[in-house]
Amino acid sequence: MKNAQRTKKQGTDELQRGVLERLATVFKLLSEPTRLAILHELRNRSQSVGELVATLGTSQANVSKQLRILFDHSILGRKQSGNQVFYEILEPGVFGLCAEVCRLLNRRAENNGHIQYDI
Template sequence: MPASQKEGPNRETLTRVAELFRVFSEPTRLAILQFLRERSMSVNELVERLETSQANVSKQLKTLYEADLLHREQRGNQVFYSIKEEMVYELCAIVCDKLNRTARASAEIVYQI
């Protein structure tokens, strides 16, 4: 058996994966990603759509940007954000598919009772 299989997963890699999954653990961040799927948006547009404070939106955008998932562009006195990594939508689709399968299975169990 190769040494890498005996040693198990690389701890540093697992930590980095966990950190990226943490980015997706906040509902406001997920909503931002969905809005940015349409087009790039300014912080003010996102504040309006999310109906939350600018401080909260800025905090969540910072987290997404630092995770290298967003582009940031200064236009005049406004900052616009857009998606850098389309893979976020593939990941969300996988998770939503899992949730749908679980919901269907739960509904079938309830129906049988």
């Protein structure tokens, strides 16, 4: 129990607002298709902003902004290389979350007779 002092032990029923807010923040990061597309693109290899812009169907400004959001939350890391900036996944846990949502959606889809995705 090393961290006992700093550990907040909450009752079974009452859950602190702050905890819910942190959870919500993570979900919110993943609640935009463009950001999910960025994560998916970076899954297997780091890429420069330009590469991402070429792949995703949106403006350079928008890609840059979404990258910043993910970077600011430490989901992505960045490495400058000369003229370009390469982004990489720092938090692979996000893919586990996506996979779990896919399973959830597929479970539902089965009831309608078709399988839909795999990320």
